[in-house]
Amino acid sequence: MKKLLYCLTLTVLFLSCSSDGTDTPTPEPGGTDETAPEISISVPELIEVQTDIDVSITDEADITVKIFVDSEEVFSGEAKDFVYTLDPFEFTTGNKTLEVRATDTSGNEGNVSASFELKKLLVRIPSPLKDFFPATTDAYLAINDSSGALVMYRKVETNDDGVFYADDTFERQNFTLTRYRIGKASVSFQDLDSFGDIEPGTTVLSETQEADVFNTDSPLLPRDESLEITINTNVFADGGSYSHALFTNVSPVNGYTLQYATSVTPNFLTTLTPSTGADPLSYAYLFITDLNKLVYEEDDFASPSTFATIGIPQGESYSLNMYGYSDEAAYQAYEYSEVYRSSQSLAGINITIPVLPEFDVYQRRLSLELGNGKRLELRQKGIESNFSIPNLDISRMGESLTLDGDIDYIMQNLFIVDGSGATRNSFVWDFYNKPSGTINIPYFGNFVFPQEVEMELSVKSIETDPELVDPLFFSSTVYKFESDINYLDVIFTPGFFKNEAGDMSSLRLDLE
Secondary structure: OHHHHHHHHHHHHHHHHHOOOOOOOOOOHHHOOOOOOEEEEOOOOEEOOOEEEEEEEEOOOOEEEEEEEOOEEEEEEOOOEEEEEEOHHHOOOEEEEEEEEEEEOOOOEEEEEEEEEEOOEEEEOOOOOOOOOOOOEEEEEEEEOOOOOEEEEEEOOOHHHHEEEOOOOOOOOOEEEEEEEEEOOOOOEEEEEEEEEEOOOEEOOOHHHHHHHOOOOOOOOOOOEEEEEEEEOOOOEEOEEOOEEEEEOOOOOOEEEEEEOOOOOOOEEEEEOOOOOOOHHHOEEEEEOOOOOOEEEHHHOEOOOEEEEEEOOOOOEEEEEEEEEOOHHHHHOOOOEEEEEEEEOOOOOEEEEEEOOOOOEEEEEEEEEEEOOEEEEEEEEOOOOOOOOOOEEEEEEOOEEEEEEOOOEEEEEEEEEEOOHHHOEEEEEEEEEOOOOEEEOOOOOOOOOOHHHHHHHHHOOOOOOOOOOOOOEEEEEEEEEOOOOOHHHHOOOOOOOOOOOOOEEEEEEEOO
16 A cells, blocks of 8 residues: 555656656657768869868767868868868879768768869969060070979960979979070070979969069160260269269260250269279269250369268278169169269278268168178168178088078079170070078089070080080179068069168179
């Protein structure tokens, strides 16, 4: 009787609790997760460079994920949101299928796939036809591997000739890109520009992009007019700027030719600079503004009221040019006037220079012979302090160079002249590279040219080995700029030879 009463009591309690839905959870139907993970990916139709593919997976449970390319597993992990980087050089070229499979802890599997075309871009040159004239010049683009072996090349005839893809035999490696400009005449120039350490997938600046990075227009305005003038002084007159130049005539005595651009308002600086060793206080200047005035006397020139002292660093000899700019905008536009020049066969001295009130910005350009075949070039803004000496060094050991210091890039130069006069052929090869502790000199026989170039050099009897001829120039130069430089920006471009990148330092080593 007691057992029956106890059971009835439990039954009543159970029914009482079950009637309150907030106190007792209701189990899910079936008690299992049957929902597959949802997967989202974005795959472009063409993959030719390293490409990031965003993967997003939605599921309440933990998951494992795998990625397959043409049914071959290439990735596995457990993250729900991640980026998979697809390198085309890890696969064969052609049409491909990428599939993502995700499985949760209940065994539910979701998958999604996308098709794409795979190519292996080496380099894209948007403007291959620039900087040469097809009527007089043949141009070729070529790629050499890190050993100097020729990988591929092409004659440039259309804008489509600037794109190079690797085949499946080419393993991912950095390479050298060379442009050959070969004169068609029997006596002509052969001009080569090589850029080493280029990564696969590189795109060179277009002409529009190049104009944004560089001051591509010539700083020298067309000097489309000239004027004969007389300057009656005991010192030679001098003058030069972005818009004019003054030349001494043999006769008459004190006769000069002023060449100038008619596109600017006449304001042409002309100076009387004392000879080396003379008192710099005898410096005088004037601005030619009246083109109807043809005769100038010494009294027309003014003497500066302000001078500055500049220390020339230690070396064997130097050459200094002082440029003046009317304001900062003129500096950025490279609208310079040459204010003063000085050169001496000794260095490590202080020199006095004139300061003209017409110029708000000054720039010092120093060429300093250091000895042992080294020349330091400095281009620095301002006259308020001595030259800042950069941390640059370069030395040769056999067929390689050792670089030290803060360097943006290195340019090696080989300039060979064969014959003279009407039979003069020239061969110029500039080879650029990123800096590294040790770098090879590329001119010693391991670098293979395209067959057409080899034949042209043979027909013109041009020897390109610097050990077998006496080059006109044979040097290596390291560069450092004030602004950060992207090495790829200098490929087939005019280079930072104006003021785009601020101050510039370079150290040249003669290799002869």
